[in-house]
Amino acid sequence: MANQWMGTRERVVALGAQSPRSEVFGALGHQWVLEEPLTADELAELEGQIGVRLPEEYRTFLLHVAAGGAGPAYGLFPVRRIQGRWRWEGDGADLADLTLLAEPFPEQGPDPKILDELLAQRPEEEDFDEIEDFDAAIQAWDERWDTLVFAPERTAGAIVISHLGCALRDWLIISGSHRGTIWSDGRADDVDLTPLLDDGKPVTFARWYTGWLDQAER
Template identity: 25%
Template structure:
């Protein structure tokens, strides 16, 4: 079994707040602007009885991370969540009791001399499909226990988010709520504005990066659902609202 000394620090109220955030999303995003929401529609699967969760843990020789365990028994089993939503609790054929072998990003398992393929890695729950063969995984055994990793097993590529399940889920919900609430600012952005004009008018944490293969700069903010193009003088030449919130 995995050490669960940090279980007492997770409260049912903290987990219940995650469900409340989704209720807010459901009320605001009536046209399903958030990526993947047309699939999960901000609904959850039925909560799992405590006995069923404990039986899953016993059968696989693990303790589920306490925040995820509480989520399953108080909020729901699968449904609303990042990308295409959360998958119901399942092992997907993986050995869950053997430790997940990584604690830092891995771009190629083969380069590490590992004989296992990404699809066969142990100690992780495959619990969120991002699309294009990318997934989010919850580590249930090993040094990275309790944290969420992103991976593309087809390429043997795995990257840590550094977040627990509850922190990962809250980050998603609060971020998309903020973006939805800021959509009304996008029509204020105009061609001819300067970077200073944009910051003064709508705020946000705008950052500039060179566009690939084009002599323009991209100006983007994690808080405002639009991408701006700047010329070499820093003048806005194009405003592209996001087609969906992600």
Template identity: 25%
Template sequence: MFGASSHKYCLNPVISLKEVRQFEMEYHITLPEEYVFFLTKVGNGGAGPYYGLYSLEKLKCYNDANNPDNPVFIDNSLTLEKWQDTINAMDDCTDEEYDQIESRILSGALKIGTQGCTFGNLLMCQGSETGKIVYDDVDWFFDKPPFLTGMTFLDWYEQFFEEIAADHWVNFYGYKRLGTEEELMRDYDAAIDLEQKAKVLSSFFRLKKLNDKTVTWLMNMDERRFDAAKVRLLLQSDIIKGLTVFESLLTGKNIIAAVDSAFAIPASHKNTYYQCMLKLLYEENAVDKEQILYFLKDCSCKKAADLAAYAESQQINSKTRQTTIYVMESCDDMNKFI
């Protein structure tokens, strides 16, 4: 399971309430009661979502003392405009100013674990999300404000292990809504706009295999915008039905969606579509040429000779040309073009 090697499903021994209160005093923060209960009755960090939970000692390594003079920044009133204005201010400032802005962003938040790389799990201790988990990325991307999971600490913790027990994927735990197949189908049908439907549909990717009723429901789903997701989900549970839908898209129903979903085709079936995808590569169309090239690379029947003319074309940009050459280099006949 993702991240389990770091905690080995073990919890650290609990700590005393006195130690928790001392931490709160030193860091000028009041911890949510659920979290206090966990530290003092369940475990002082260890097994948990992603790479697990930090112990109280590690919290001191990954968090600065909270500044009570700073208002809470991360809450449900945070607009994209306010976020972008804040991130813009970080672009051209001194190191000291950068640290001050970062401190304001994280006001009232406690980093209790990591997802790896720059992604962190925050427990909000102030504001509208008090007691709830928020995900952040300390690369502070302009268009990606912190993600509000809406889950309280204990819900977030307990449901993670429920997902594991149900043999669901947990790589993106917290980003996708939970629920059974029946619940998700009902929520999708009841959703009033495409954005809501897209969020519900993405939750099906938690499930390693869909039941027959869900497969039939997907086959009958006729929203063009979700054709690529439809193919990917079907391929997880019924390869024949997934390939049938893919072929209908590839032959004209929705070529862009076919290209977007082609990577999900099992390796044993990719050669079947080599010629069709190669033809799309050379045609003038709106499809993603990079995706086609990477699909061709995965085909065991690929030939550098099939791509040479495309690599020399004046109609492609330098990045696409580099990708084409990269794919050619993986072909058995590449020595003829050196």
């Protein structure tokens, strides 16, 4: 599987040298910089700490391309050892509970009917005479929404690997039946986590990264 990454780092470096940084979305963020790959010992330590083997496409990327950096949207979140502990760093990376990574990613999220009912109950400013009353109502609604859709168990077995701005992010599932696939997180826009699809098939890490690279080169 390592062969699928042959030449990938060189392609990214070449793009950084040739392309205006504003030409590809997100490039102003990652600046076409790639971190050094992990060593086999570092990867083993990382997996030992989180208690689960990473999906093959991602772990071979970490070994043969980079530990993070240039990639889709504003870049691939780097994984780094900080004071002896491994963690992913980036806007929203801390949404992933590292103690739950060995738990299977849930087959489904909250009941869509419950989500629809809650969305229908969202306060509207025009329904209130005083702005203070609206602010209190929307704050209470936000707390109910966050409790439902941002519960830590909702993203068990997954890590945040990239952000697209405006609190929109992509997750990599590392445990459970969806292992190795990328899910889009639109919860900031009141949209639940959904799998990325290509011709109806789940997008894996390699397809996600190489698809971005192919498009960037075009």
